[in-house]
Amino acid sequence: MARSFESKEARIDQPKPDTGSRNFWLDQARERQHAAANSPRLTAEEELTAYRNMLLIRRFEEKAGQLYGMGHIAGFCHLYIGQEAVVTGMMMALRDGDQIITAYRDHGHMLATGMDPKGVMAELTGRRSGYSKGKGGSMHMFSVEKNFYGGHGIVGTPAPLGTGIAFANKYRGNDHVCVSFFGEGAANQGQVYESFNMASLWKLPIVYVIENNHYALGTSVERASAEWKELHHRGLAFGIPGEEIDGMDVAAVKAAGERALAYARSGKGPIILEMLTYRYRGHSMSDPAKYRTREEVKDMREHHDPIELVRQRLLEAGHDEDELRGVDRDIRARVAEAAEFAQDDAEPDPAELTTDVVA
């Protein structure tokens, strides 16, 4: 059900600066923008890397959306557009050997770990060269080589599964950290708190990243969560510290990621990062997104876009438009190549139906 901004605003009991915005959490984002002058800076090289990596996710997801519309991709397809800074910044903070795991909005995470766009796209089209030989689809891809542990279709499961990966790190005595991504909707699940408890009890090296894109399918966070303004404090009852981060600024994400990873790596146990972010597209391709207004989405795109933020910083730092257009052109070509590959590749051999059931 679509709700008016007025009714949403009426619930908000917090004084707001007069920014002209009509939405509490957009206001928050604005405040963060004002504070951007103090935000952590990336080096020129890092800024360009972040730009390139986020743009790859954006262009890949746009292409996936197109292929879905053309019928080449089927089933559920959850696009990451708008949230690119979260995984990109976290991956910039990770060390070799650290692992990540997420739920089903996972294409961005795969590309961020360096998985081949061709293999990801071929999985989306259900072809034999896909990462799961076409048997997993959008929500179920893995790369042991890249330490990407999926790709899970059940909301909340990355929390205990990631905790188990962190358990293995501690068991083996290595210094790797697992980063478990899940959404603000999953943050209400029981298994998440069971995981918090065990991870803190056993001091496991894990960073829980709550990607708060504000909508669990069509239910906004304040309609589903008794306390929704400070999800990063959800671990306090277990002795787990948390931080709220501007998830639209890759520099802030990377800096927070480094702090959190250092904390977890030092043996102090788990830590929570709540990334305030936003998805521009529907929950999945079949979501008409009637639960929010076009203006809200437009405002986010125009004023808080994570890629545009970095682009502006690059321009300010002396990169010129042509150079950045060149980056975009290269990425578009790479994505087009992946799309072409994914459409030309053969379907799985029928014999694959019964393989990989038990090892």
Next chain:
Amino acid sequence: MPTEILMPALSPTMEEGTLAKWHVREGDEVHAGDVIAEIETDKATMEVEAIDDGTLGKILVAEGTEHIPVNRPIALLLMNGEGAPDNAPPDTSNAAPIPQPRDSAPAASDPFQAKPQQDEEPQQDEEPPPDLGETPPAVEEAPAGPQAAPDEPAAEPELPSGTEMVTMTVREALRDAMAEEMRRDGDVFVMGEEVAQYEGAYKVTQGLLEEFGERRVIDTPITEYGFAGVGVGAAFAGLRPIVEFMTWNFAMQAIDHIVNSAAKTLYMSGGQMHCPIVFRGRNGAAARVAAQHSQDFSSWYAHVPGLTVIAPYTAADAKGLLKAAIRANSPVIFLENEILYGQSFEVPKAEDFVLPIGKARIAREGADVTLVSYSRGVAYALDAAEQLAGEGIEAEVIDLRTLRPLDIATVVASVKKTNRIVTIEEGWPVCSIGSEICAQVTALAFDDLDAPPTRITGADVPMPYAANLETLALPSVEKIVAAAKAVCYRE
């Protein structure tokens, strides 16, 4: 009249125990609530409290006596003014000698020696039980099912001839299997509720903490969904977790991770992401624990591709198959039975006794009717076969051992010989293991059948508490005998 103090039951399935220590002497005055004795089973040590005020008139069972059946009088309590009877009524209803030595007594050097439950009350092992000059009470009745393993078919190929056999309980066999695999592979660890310090709610993990330490034997909070997921994640990362569920009833909270995360991931990843994990614990009906603690989940898990499901009957199978399960590279559901935990069987004393998964065992040969079961149901079937033999019907008993993959070839070969089949299980009838076997046998041996395939299952109701109703809800020897006769067209 003096009041009899009876041997108490510590759990719904306890049938006998050891009187470890008397805290009072004859003639002592006791008050209700006073601790008067300690009794122990293979799972726990418990204190016995006086239920009334009075004087302890006579001790009927000396301390150190083993195998005392539940409800046997162990002492007489005299009310004020009563005198001690000269001739305390010794229970003479059963005068069989007690088995010695007790089969579950760990050797002094045994790393699995149980820690005393109450450190402040050390066992007085050094003092032999006084000779009472009378035959100590013996095991009143054998628990359901035979105490010794049925004759192993000579066809069990993996045993070299002349292998020495040792008698051990299913509980010890399971523990030994885990301990041996943990010694063999540093990636194997055990986690679950009460598995470490308490040594298992059913004492299956006895001694593991002592030998392997808290890094590898891990007590979890009571959060099945969470720790099942943690186990699966650790298995994704290459470890080999053994996740114990106190009972499979509680695993309902974890079934999402068992099915969605563990069973499906190998397929969903195109063969990339393995999940070498064993989920094990008590399954099926115990005794008088009612609906939420008595359910056979065999058919639930046997339904799921990606899982291997094992439900052993004998201690040898429990050991050999649990070792195989721990070495498997896919998730294994290992269904144990509480009533079988304390039962003893012959187990090969082999360096590395591993049995093949997916292979049924012919527990008794016969030519007239095939009885197929698994876990505790095999005990019913063997007893029924014994009874049927007395009536001239030779039943072949097949112990499935593994429910997925199902060894249907062995079943079909038997049916081709007997032309009749009765399946036996504790689970509910709809979509049961029996349903599957009957469907497959009908398809694969249609022309060989001389009677409709028949299922004996649990009643299609939640498990009742009342003793008579519970009995009605479970398979029984009588039901199996009747069904076997029916398919043989005998009255």
